[in-house]
Amino acid sequence: MSQDSYRPSFNLSRVDASVAQPVRLFFASAFLWLVLASMIAVITAIQLKDVSFLGGCSLTTYGRLKALESNLFTYGWLTNALFAINLWLMSSLTRFELKNAWLANVGGVVWNLTLTYGAYQILMGKMNGFSLLEMPKEVALASWLGFLLAALWPAVAFSRRPTGHVYVSQWYILGSTLVFPITFALTQLLVLWCPAQGVLQALVHSWYYQNLHLLWFASSAIAAVYYFIPKESGRTVAAYYLSTIGFWTFFLFASWTGPATLLGSPLPLWVQSVGVVAALLMLIPFAILAIHFLGTLSWNRGISQSWNNTTLRFVLVAIFALILWGLLFAVSSTRGFNAVIRFTAFTVGLEHLLSYTFVSFVIFGAAYFILPKITGLLWLSPKLVHLHFWSCAIATVSLLIITLGGGWQQGSGLRADWPSALFPTFLLLIGHIAFVINAWGMLCSKLSSGYKPTHA
Amino acid sequence: MKNIKFIFAGVVFTLAASFLGILLSGRVQLGSLGRAPAEEGGLLFPPREPGLAIQGREVYLSLGCVACHTQQVRPASQGNDIAKGYGPRHSVARDYILQSSVLLGTHRIGPDLANYGARAASENEIHQHLLVPKAGSAMPSYAFLYTRGKDGTLVPTEKAIALVAYLKSLKIDYSSPEAKLNQ
The missing domain is CATH 1.10.760.10 (Cytochrome c-like domain)
Known part of the structure; x- marks a missing residue:
């Protein structure tokens, strides 16, 4: 790996210094939730192998722990990390100096406190039945306000930017920042506060779930990829003129894909068909993204050069995951294929491919780039970086083989049990601990030394 | 695309289109379903x-x-x-x-x-x-x-x-x- 990531301490730029505090807060929170979620994931993986494990009380049922794990991973790890990356990226691209960092800090604290309260309520069994909406409805308003305070600063930076040029990354960040508060508010209203009748709740939930994953997580991660590829490889994005079509088709089709996850459900057939068509149309933006990302890196030994750069190495794995997900999602939305894999571990593999192998790998790569810039310090241990990458890469590939292959076997009647992913889940925990030790080392040394960034 | 209002308006349009197209249309079709006998x-x-x-x-x-x-x-x-x-x-x-x-x-x-x-x-x-x-x-x-x-x-x-x-x-x-x- 490149030695660039392990540079000695240096002074922060004025822009980096202005956002350093909230970015550190978001990253620190994200790392904490990641380790917690990974530990719970190991417990639930053990429970799938040994059903009696921690089965003696209601507090640790598989259902509660699984809900807890997915909420901590989604709203704790992914969301906090994307708060940090979006804010830093937009500030860097616009050269905007954040004057009200304390407001972003308040947003981060509110978001994490409501998540803590929601997680506690899930553990106590006060939860709802829809995935990623399990937290009780009374936390919704605080979460929503916390999100606005923490996440809307990229929009402020963009509207007050001193520089005129606009990059593709900025479109995706702005879009993703706007999508979450709107879909979250409407979904809370129609599923929990004034529930729609019957299966319409499931339809609203599928709309939220797809918007959350594609238009908040994936969109933010795509913004980061658009930034890091040219930045770290020194190349211009291939076929850049396609970016406008790519952006608008991505946003237009993604939010119609919800019903594609409900094939065979009691919803009207036309609604399900709309989802299938949208899932197939998503191949257009995915093809454009593939042209942009792989087209840029594939010529003149770009991929092997990327492999020697810490950030690009993670981003490269993420790009392949994104393209694979786009293909698999389109294929699995066809009725014949869906009839086999629906309700099986295959769907778990698909979720993992998008939210972990794509989004989380982009976050890891971004963290390796951003943390030295906002702390002015070097990464503590290159060995831990290697351990992090290889354990997570091996684990994610193993987990995908187990869930996608095992899910297909389940649907085909070749196996009756749920495939066990204990080994890769444990390996992920090891990788995450290695990453967090390294990252917290930077963040804590900053705090303990009372470091004050100097303006370059 | 340099105008934030244009980007925001476009994103809101895409969300509104799916909201109206899937959710409200679904509501129109299913919202008034009631209990019914299988036969008269x-x-x-x-x-x-x-x-x-x-x-x-x-x-x-x-x-x-x-x-x-x-x-x-x-x-x-x-x-x-x-x-x-x-x-x-x-x-x-x-x-x-x-x-x-x-x-x-x-x-x-x-x-x-x-x-x-x-x-x-x-x-x-x-x-x-x-x-x-x-x-x-x-x-x-x-x-x-x-x-x-x-x-x-x-x-x-x-x-x-x-x-x-x-x-x-x-x-x-x-x-x-x-x-x-x-x-």
Whole structure:
């Protein structure tokens, strides 16, 4: 790996210094939730192998722990990390100096406190039945306000930017920042506060779930990829003129894909068909993204050069995951294929491919780039970086083989049990601990030394 | 695209299009569904849930059972649920109109429960399964839902009684205007 990531301490730029505090807060929170979620994931993986494990009380049922794990991973790890990356990226691209960092800090604290309260309520069994909406409805308003305070600063930076040029990354960040508060508010209203009748709740939930994953997580991660590829490889994005079509088709089709996850459900057939068509149309933006990302890196030994750069190495794995997900999602939305894999571990593999192998790998790569810039310090241990990458890469590939292959076997009647992913889940925990030790080392040394960034 | 208002307006349009196109159109079609007899003059279905079953739904939610069980039987053209014996017919939107919280589920670590109440022979059988799951079952024991009585026998708690009442109430063994039993 490149030695660039392990540079000695240096002074922060004025822009980096202005956002350093909230970015550190978001990253620190994200790392904490990641380790917690990974530990719970190991417990639930053990429970799938040994059903009696921690089965003696209601507090640790598989259902509660699984809900807890997915909420901590989604709203704790992914969301906090994307708060940090979006804010830093937009500030860097616009050269905007954040004057009200304390407001972003308040947003981060509110978001994490409501998540803590929601997680506690899930553990106590006060939860709802829809995935990623399990937290009780009374936390919704605080979460929503916390999100606005923490996440809307990229929009402020963009509207007050001193520089005129606009990059593709900025479109995706702005879009993703706007999508979450709107879909979250409407979904809370129609599923929990004034529930729609019957299966319409499931339809609203599928709309939220797809918007959350594609238009908040994936969109933010795509913004980061658009930034890091040219930045770290020194190349211009291939076929850049396609970016406008790519952006608008991505946003237009993604939010119609919800019903594609409900094939065979009691919803009207036309609604399900709309989802299938949208899932197939998503191949257009995915093809454009593939042209942009792989087209840029594939010529003149770009991929092997990327492999020697810490950030690009993670981003490269993420790009392949994104393209694979786009293909698999389109294929699995066809009725014949869906009839086999629906309700099986295959769907778990698909979720993992998008939210972990794509989004989380982009976050890891971004963290390796951003943390030295906002702390002015070097990464503590290159060995831990290697351990992090290889354990997570091996684990994610193993987990995908187990869930996608095992899910297909389940649907085909070749196996009756749920495939066990204990080994890769444990390996992920090891990788995450290695990453967090390294990252917290930077963040804590900053705090303990009372470091004050100097303006370059 | 340099104008934030243009980008925001475009993104809001894309969200509004899907919201109106899928959710509101779905609401127009399904929002006024009511109970209906399978044949003219027959009993209205779905039946109203007993009060104890409504409490049991809360226990089902609280224990996180939805993580492992679905409650939807797919049509024969869209899976082998009916062939597996999960239900005598596929689920339709009308089956869910009285449910305050619809628990379709997304994964099947355990079997589908849409018609479990009709499959289970008795409430005792369900209690027995919760206490000591059948061999080969992926379900853990829910013995913590039972206490020891003065004579040493296991007595179901209120939660266990409500949960079993709820599970027993899960049935689609009736004809619906959209899906007849003999089809």
